[in-house]
Amino acid sequence: MKISKWLGVGFIALTVGACSVNNQLATQDSTLSQGSSYYHNGKFHNDDIMEANGFGKVLGLIGRYITEEKKHAVPDQPLPMKALSTEQLQALSNDQIHMVKLGHSSILLKVYGEFWLLDPVFSERASPFSFLGPKRFQQAPISIDDLPQIDKVLISHNHYDHLDKTSVKKLANKTKQFLVPLGVEADLSRWGVEPSKVLSFDWWQELQTDNALVAFTPTKHFSGRALSDGNKSLWGSWVIKGAKESIYFSGDSGYFDGFKKIGEKYGPFDLTFIETGAYDKDWADIHMTPEQSLQAHLDLQGKVMVPVHNGTFDLAFHAWFEPLERVSKAADEHNAVIRTPITGEIFNSDKHFAQVFWWKSLMPSL
Structure with a gap:
């Protein structure tokens, strides 16, 4: 295995364990964070008790990344994608919510005329380094420069595959408002986002906007971008309830x-974007298996599920197509409605587009 490869995945293993590491070099706690009932002893905490990832487990993960053979983790040909243009997006109607998968967990919404971004990651790598770490399978269907003016950016947590420094810096001057978990406002401030543009949310906190009710809701996960800042900021999911339809965006979570x-409290949901990928037995508390992802959708009282957090980065040991195969099978077994639009495809909750198993023709012979 190339050294750049295992250094990159080794960093991801360290990130998985970062939440359990105490380090006196941690940044100063946010004043806002100290007002949260989920914040004590200098860190945020899940409602559910999680097993701490000790240093031994972290070393074991790095060992797995170095020695364990990964099969079909990266597609051997380009995945289908529809390129997007500013003109296409501007032409969409203003009387409903339009949605586009941009890759991984990045979603573009047109919410009754306003453009919103969820966890925008446009960089080539989900990593603190530009030269190593998990690399995109292919570029996003539209660049930040070609996006229209953005009304709101919603962030679920500060991991590199959800909070991208380069993307935030590019979006800073073309975005009216950033909605972030408690503690993440400090990251945005360091990256040049005007503090007046940023609203920080605790779990269950709501905001009534002109076009929708927005609520920040719990997940079972953790935060951290280095060994020194584990759980210094909050993590969670987003509820968007418009006049005609409602959406749930999971961010990252273990099943709970x-x-x-x-x-x-907020269901039923017309559509749920649920993380379905980057799972493993060694971090079962913080990411769901595809079967658990489907169960989360059912628990949420979702009508249609769109699996996200897959098909863009190699972040685990499973094949790139496995999450979609397994969640589709689980949906059939539970008579649940699932849709897997290709990257760049525009859709909405009113459009009864057919389910297309686009990945099957790209799967290698097993």
Whole structure:
């Protein structure tokens, strides 16, 4: 294995374990964070108790990345994608919510005329380094420069595959407002985003906008971008309830009973974007298997599920297509409605577009 490869994946293993590391070099706690009931002893905490990832487990993960053979982790040919243009997006109607998958967990919404971005990651790598770390399978269907003016950017947590420094810096001057978990406002401020543009959210905190109710809701996960800042900022999911339709965006999470609580409070949802990928037995608390992702959708009282967090970066040991195969099978077994639009395809909750198993023709012979 090339040294750049295992250094990159080794960093991801360290990130998985970062939440359990105490380091006196941690940045000063945010004043906003100290007002949260989920914040104590200098860190945010899940409702569910999680097993701490000790240094031994982190070393074991790095060992796996170096020695374990990964099969079909990266596609051997380009994945289907529809290029997007500014003109296409501007021409979309203003009477509903239009949606586009941009890759991984990045979603572009047109919310009754306003453009919103969820976890925008446009960089080539999900890494603190530009020269190593998980690399995109292919570029996004539109560049930040070609995006229209953005009304809102919503961030779920500060991991590199969800909070991208380069993308945020490019978006800073063309975005009216950033909605972030408590503690993440400090990252944005360092990267040049005007503090007046940033709203920080605790779990269950709501914001009524002109076009939708927005709520920040719990997940079972963690935060951190280095060994010194584990759980210094919050993590979570987003509820968007418009006049005609409602959407749930999971961010990252292990399976927990919080999905049922969110469904009871804000459901049913016309569409759910649920993380379905980058799972493994060694971090089962913080990422769901595809079967658990489908169950989370059912707990949320979702009508249509769109699996995200797959098909863009190699972040685990499973094949790139496995999440889609497994979640599709689980949906059939539970008579659930699932849709897997290709990257760049525009869709909405009213459009009854057919389910296309686009990845099957690209799967290698197993």
